[in-house]
Amino acid sequence: MTTTNPLRKTTLSYEVFPPKTQVGEDNLFQVLQDLKDLEADSISVTYSTKNNNVADTTTKIAEHVQNNLCIPAIAHLPAIYLTKQDVSNIVTRLDESGINKILALRGDRLPDMEPVNDFTYASDLVTYIKKIAPHFEITGACYPEIHPEAASAVDDIKNLKKKVDAGCDELITQLFFDNDIFLDFQEKCRIAGIDVPIIPGIMPITNQRQAMRLVSMNETKLPRKFKAILNKYEHNPEALREAGLAYAIDQIVDLVTQDVPGIHLYIMNRSETAKYIHNATKWLFRE
Numbered sequence: 001m002t003t004t005n006p007l008r009k010t011t012l013s014y015e016v017f018p019p020k021t022q023v024g025e026d027n028l029f030q031v032l033q034d035l036k037d038l039e040a041d042s043i044s045v046t047y048s049t050k051n052n053n054v055a056d057t058t059t060k061i062a063e064h065v066q067n068n069l070c071i072p073a074i075a076h077l078p079a080i081y082l083t084k085q086d087v088s089n090i091v092t093r094l095d096e097s098g099i100n101k102i103l104a105l106r107g108d109r110l111p112d113m114e115p116v117n118d119f120t121y122a123s124d125l126v127t128y129i130k131k132i133a134p135h136f137e138i139t140g141a142c143y144p145e146i147h148p149e150a151a152s153a154v155d156d157i158k159n160l161k162k163k164v165d166a167g168c169d170e171l172i173t174q175l176f177f178d179n180d181i182f183l184d185f186q187e188k189c190r191i192a193g194i195d196v197p198i199i200p201g202i203m204p205i206t207n208q209r210q211a212m213r214l215v216s217m218n219e220t221k222l223p224r225k226f227k228a229i230l231n232k233y234e235h236n237p238e239a240l241r242e243a244g245l246a247y248a249i250d251q252i253v254d255l256v257t258q259d260v261p262g263i264h265l266y267i268m269n270r271s272e273t274a275k276y277i278h279n280a281t282k283w284l285f286r287e
């Protein structure tokens, strides 16, 4: 079984996504093997709202992480297109596989698909999971730059408080490139009475196209230093990767010195990214 290292004071988790091709899947299994040596406290596996075959994707990968690698797995569960029965089936399967950690999400809307409406907000899903499987540990997502659909920052934080009160044990943030925005958000959450750990999600930018898709979808603010890297190394992938990793490492050093409870790394299925960051920051995670 898994054990916690008493010398560690800050948790480190990695996020991977189920690939669309067999080649991608073979690669992911190799990536997971590489992650085994990188002191992961957990590995989370995403679930795309476009995908309706969760058993063969998220669940299969999470089971491998939990039972073959013996690293606690977190299964993402966006419920916008799921019925209560779907959620109940997924939770039962996870439970049978020894997985009891879920990232409970509403998830992204698809332009051409009507929501099912069994779960309107992630808070409805949190309430439901707590009811059917109270022993599950539930993580919620949060958005330091305000959710694009929220009417205001105040509304968004009030909604986040409802989600936490429904039963979140911790929160993971959306990616951001300006630590001051995170620290300010964390303080506002504390003032609002949200007192669960808030784990910053950091995405090292090593590939411009992929990064820009997420940045535009989420309306992420790009600081001057970050924009300069993207502009200067637009046509130089090796330099972009080095500078992108340096930027992420700088964010992590700053956050850990501000005593964040953990770091969640969006590694986009690249073990070189995880190895590079782990090697550059591993002592920061120890007492």
Ligand SMILES: NC(=O)C1=CN([C@@H]2O[C@H](COP(=O)(O)OP(=O)(O)OC[C@H]3O[C@@H](n4cnc5c(N)ncnc54)[C@H](O)[C@@H]3O)[C@@H](O)[C@H]2O)C=CC1
Binding pocket: 046, 076, 078, 104, 105, 106, 107, 108, 120, 121, 122, 123, 141, 142, 143, 147, 148, 149, 150, 151, 155, 156, 157, 159, 160, 162, 163, 172, 173, 174, 201, 218
């Ligand atoms: N780490 C990851 O893998 C993922 C992160 N995310 C991000 O996490 C963020 C938050 O997460 P979700 O779980 O998707 O949505 P959510 O249900 O927490 O929030 C969605 C919108 O509904 C509002 N809302 C939430 N609860 C409400 C309530 N009870 N009453 C009225 N309004 C309410 C929120 O203010 C927000 O505008 C999203 O911005 C998303 O981009 C989403 C998917 C995956």
Ligand SMILES: Nc1nc(=O)c2c([nH]1)NC[C@@H]1CN(c3ccc(C(=O)N[C@@H](CCC(=O)O)C(=O)O)cc3)CN21
Binding pocket: 017, 018, 046, 108, 174, 175, 210, 214, 217, 218, 266
């Ligand atoms: N709005 C939002 N939705 C998310 O699902 C999400 C966030 N934000 N922010 C943080 C992470 C990043 N996530 C990701 C990012 C990329 C892929 C992915 O599958 N990328 C593939 C296919 C992209 C596609 O065509 O849809 C890739 O090759 O980039 C999955 C999850 C999940 N998370």
